[in-house]
Amino acid sequence: MQPAVLPEQRPLDVVILAAGQGTRMKSRLPKMLHPLLGRPLVLWSVRLAQQLGARDVVVVTGHGAQQVEEALHSSGVQFARQDQQLGTGHAFLTAAHRLRGGADVLLLYGDTPMLPLATLQNLLSAHRVGQHALTVLTSELPDASGYGRILRGESGEVLSIVEEKAATPAQKAVREFNSGVYVMDAAAPVLAGRITNHNAAGEYYITDLVSLYQQGGARVAAFKIADPGEVMGANDRVQLSQLETIMRRRVNEAHMRAGVTLQDPATTLIHDEVVIGPDSVIGAGVHLLGQTVLGEGVVIGPYSVVQDSTLEAGSLIHAHSVVQGARVAGGGDIGPFARLRPGTVLEAGVHIGNFVEIKNAHLHAGVKAGHLAYLGDVTVGQQSNIGAGTIIANHNGMDKQHTTIGSGVFVGSNSTIVAPRTLGDASFVAAGSTVTADVPEGAMAVARGQQRTLEGWSRRYWKGFGDRVAVKLPWLAGWLSRQH
Missing domain, CATH: 3.90.550.10 (Spore Coat Polysaccharide Biosynthesis Protein SpsA; Chain A)
Structure with a gap:
């Protein structure tokens, strides 16, 4: 039996x-x-x-x-x-x-x-x-x-x-x-x-x-x-919104009771599977979405969005930044107005400044890209510096190409690196260069047209417009009258 x-x-x-x-x-x-x-x-x-x-x-x-x-x-x-x-x-x-x-x-x-x-x-x-x-x-x-x-x-x-x-x-x-x-x-x-x-x-x-x-x-x-x-169910969009409000409040209150500071809970959206370490500070209007994990003491500035990403302890995300599918190691300093796209891995102490976009990239410890840059499909060695306006030209119209930048590399402002390229350790790229060949270790690449200075060019150019300059650009007419 x-x-x-x-x-x-x-x-x-x-x-x-x-x-x-x-x-x-x-x-x-x-x-x-x-x-x-x-x-x-x-x-x-x-x-x-x-x-x-x-x-x-x-x-x-x-x-x-x-x-x-x-x-x-x-x-x-x-x-x-x-x-x-x-x-x-x-x-x-x-x-x-x-x-x-x-x-x-x-x-x-x-x-x-x-x-x-x-x-x-x-x-x-x-x-x-x-x-x-x-x-x-x-x-x-x-x-x-x-x-x-x-x-x-x-x-x-x-x-x-x-x-x-x-x-x-x-x-x-x-x-x-x-x-x-x-x-x-x-x-x-x-x-x-x-x-x-x-x-x-x-x-x-x-x-x-x-x-x-x-x-x-x-x-x-x-x-x-x-x-x-x-x-309570959701039969229309009004009820759905009511449910969302209740659920958001539940989730936010649970995080605050667990040691997280939400500076404005009413404007903070946190999906229920998000993990946040204690002593983290979340600014107003922040959205933490999907499978996001925040370590202890992470600070996220107002109106930033973090989705399906891992931010390790001590990371700092400044205001109005977007982080999607990325991993940021401890001490990372991101933004404001930065965008980390899927496949981004930032090692310890990386600084990404305003209006920098990164995609499918691995930046090693101490890398700095402070302003107005696009780094796509690239590996950057430790302690390298990426100047303002630098672009990795990673797409040839058909395929994405990968670029490798070594350690201790200095890329000058307003440079374009046409992938696939390799820049050796301790190499330099002069500002304004378009790099179409690999740069050996310790070398400097200068890839820009030689400057020519034509004296008196402006006076001759503007005088060709005669009386129209006096009517439309009186300040320029005064300058021309003083020229010999």
């Missing part, structure tokens, strides 16, 4: 309903793919399911199914297509065919991203400890219009869930509402096949599972949470 499986040892499967059209979004983009704090709506629910340790996650798709499935293709979930939207019961049954059985089943929605992981953990625990067949997540509102109402018995058990359109005036006065989130035992997929559409809307309601369980003598319970905002 096999030993009984304890409730806490049962596997968990999660079904996420994401087939709705979302007409109130007024968008060609499926509702489930509208971004919230950098992540599509539906991916918040997928992430919760995975954090719960779900065995299988089945996402029910419908409107925009192909787009939704493509967006989630690498997330490890399964898909069930609901070609006709015939109600929540029908959607659940569509997913039930994908489940292996023998597990508790959690039902979530793709447009309710506010649910904390702890709430779902507590819901699951209450369901299993109480040995309930079905547990519905509920909350209370002063006016629960639009929601199904929870009708309880004398001992607190759930007798039924009444939809708004079918509720009596007395039932509409009930403040406890159905969130639509359920935990069910392994019988749910089988019982779902017995749901009918004998109602005014002609739809299959998942709430009918309550009576189906009760007919078999099973207990249905409710798990009520204090904050109804946790089950």
